[in-house]
Amino acid sequence: MGQNNSTHQIQFGVFFQGVNFSTIWHWPQSGDQVAFESFRRVAQTAERGRFAAVFVGEGLRLREHLGRLHNLDVAGRPDAQTLDAALAAVTEKIGVVSTQSTTYNDPADLAYRLASLNLLSGGRNAWNIVTTHNAWTGENFRRGGYVSGEDRYRHADAFIQAVKAIWRSWETGTVADSAAADDWSTGIPQHVEVHNEFYDLDVRRTLPITPGGRPVLFQAGDSAEGRDLAAKHADVIFSAHPEFTDATEFAADIARRVEAAGRPAGAVTAFPGSTFVIGDTDAEAREKYREVRLAQITPQTAIAYLEQFWGRDLSEYDPDGPLPELDPAVEVSNETRGSGFQNARAREVAEQWRAQAADNGWSIREFVIHHTARGNDDNGFVGSVQTIADNLQRYADTGIVSGFNITPYLTPTGLDEIVNQLVPELQSRGIYPTEYAGDTLREHLGLSPELP
Numbered sequence: 545m546g547q548n549n550s551t552h553q554i555q556f557g558v559f560f561q562g563v564n565f566s567t568i569w570h571w572p573q574s575g576d577q578v579a580f581e582s583f584r585r586v587a588q589t590a591e592r593g594r595f596a597a598v599f600v601g602e603g604l605r606l607r608e609h610l611g612r613l614h615n616l617d618v619a620g621r622p623d624a625q626t627l628d629a630a631l632a633a634v635t636e637k638i639g640v641v642s643t644q645s646t647t648y649n650d651p652a653d654l655a656y657r658l659a660s661l662n663l664l665s666g667g668r669n670a671w672n673i674v675t676t677h678n679a680w681t682g683e684n685f686r687r688g689g690y691v692s693g694e695d696r697y698r699h700a701d702a703f704i705q706a707v708k709a710i711w712r713s714w715e716t717g718t719v720a721d722s723a724a725a726d727d728w729s730t731g732i733p734q735h736v737e738v739h740n741e742f743y744d745l746d747v748r749r750t751l752p753i754t755p756g757g758r759p760v761l762f763q764a765g766d767s768a769e770g771r772d773l774a775a776k777h778a779d780v781i782f783s784a785h786p787e788f789t790d791a792t793e794f795a796a797d798i799a800r801r802v803e804a805a806g807r808p809a810g811a812v813t814a815f816p817g818s819t820f821v822i823g824d825t826d827a828e829a830r831e832k833y834r835e836v837r838l839a840q841i842t843p844q845t846a847i848a849y850l851e852q853f854w855g856r857d858l859s860e861y862d863p864d865g866p867l868p869e870l871d872p873a874v875e876v877s878n879e880t881r882g883s884g885f886q887n888a889r890a891r892e893v894a895e896q897w898r899a900q901a902a903d904n905g906w907s908i909r910e911f912v913i914h915h916t917a918r919g920n921d922d923n924g925f926v927g928s929v930q931t932i933a934d935n936l937q938r939y940a941d942t943g944i945v946s947g948f949n950i951t952p953y954l955t956p957t958g959l960d961e962i963v964n965q966l967v968p969e970l971q972s973r974g975i976y977p978t979e980y981a982g983d984t985l986r987e988h989l990g991l992s993p994e995l996p
């Protein structure tokens with residue numbers, strides 16, 4: 545199917561989620577979720593499969609509801625940049641992407657840390673920009689409270705502008721790192737002053753420009769403001785839109801926003817998050833997928849999930865019974881700990897969910913299984929190698945994504961089938977790299993070297 549007539553190659557990345565409920569940790573084949581050995585194994589398997597990058601998520605605080613921890617979440621994952629630094633030392637080519645929040649970092653400090661890892665890894669580090677803003681994470685930082693969506697993206701914009709100004713401030717070709725230099729001040733930049741709504745900074749950068757220019761910028765955040773932020777600043781969006789039609793619409797939307805931001809339409813591409821489940825046959829893969837979903841959404845996880853939206857203790861409800869008739873608590877603020885619903889919409893959305901569950905005959909657990917799949921059970925990523933490759937061929941033919949960020953449901957063996965079975969099939973179709981394009985992440989992604 546479609547052999548050799550495609551115009552694009554697709555890339556893969558692998559995503560280690562931070563605190564999350566979809567990595568299955570209680571199966572016998574699950575390994576340690578915090579030990580370096582697990583991460584090393586995944587990263588080296590990904591590199592063997594010529595993946596462009598390893599992504600490490602950020603989970604700054606454990607999830608809880610009404611004082612009770614979500615104790616089925618995978619928690620305790622190491623800090624993204626620390627883990628990426630360690631992974632860069634045991635790999636040679638693969639990019640290492642660190643998810644870091646603009647809300648809870650400081651621009652000069654983060655610019656320095658990202659540039660440091662980019663330098664030490666030979667141009668392989670990238671920043672996945674997130675704007676985590678929830679009140680309970682804020683409590684870690686004594687800032688507490690809730691930053692509105694609008695504010696957090698205006699703030700993120702000011703933050704990224706500051707980071708880029710700092711990165712820009714040391715020209716390429718300086719000799720300060722060479723024995724031939726007269727002194728270490730050669731090429732050292734002037735002060736960078738940043739004055740905007742959120743920052744008054746006077747910085748002098750301490751590191752030369754890193755290989756390939758600035759670190760690659762990914763962005764993850766799906767609201768209109770989040771997309772506009774990506775259109776203005778990012779190279780690649782870690783999107784939540786893997787399904788083909790959805791991915792096509794997303795690509796068109798982003799192209800419009802990128803042009804409106806004064807950049808060429810193709811300047812920002814998408815890397816949708818996705819989970820692949822491979823079987824010998826399509827039927828076997830579907831069976832396997834069902835087992836995975838049941839393991840991800842245990843009865844307790846289903847109740848904990850619903851509680852976040854209801855804003856109430858639902859522990860007395862039967863996970864195999866219908867959705868609660870009880871109405872959600874209507875919060876006075878936009879979003880508080882334990883309430884995923886927004887204000888007056890809470891009852892309306894709960895009503896829609898009850899109707900959807902009743903129409904389909906879904907229990908609480910079945911509802912949560914379907915709701916959290918977000919179309920992933922119907923997107924062509926569950927099947928035999930041939931079926932999945934046929935599906936991916938469509939993306940390669942149209943170029944609507946530059947790659948997929950695969951979230952394995954198992955650590956550390958979750959990539960084995962993908963690398964051993966799917967990658968060779970894609971390579972034989974000419975739609976997946978057989979070798980790394982160069983040494984830097986920028987080269988793997990086909991991005992030109994550039995200053996910030």
Ligand SMILES: Cc1cc2nc3c(=O)[nH]c(=O)nc-3n(C[C@H](O)[C@H](O)[C@H](O)COP(=O)(O)O)c2cc1C
Nearest residue numbers: 601602643674675676764765766767770782783784
């Ligand atoms: C695919 C994807 C991955 C994300 N990964 C993380 C993460 O690892 N850590 C984090 O704190 N937030 C993460 N986020 C959350 C976003 O930064 C953001 O807070 C959230 O999506 C709400 O913003 P929005 O309304 O613009 O979508 C992710 C978002 C998306 C869409």
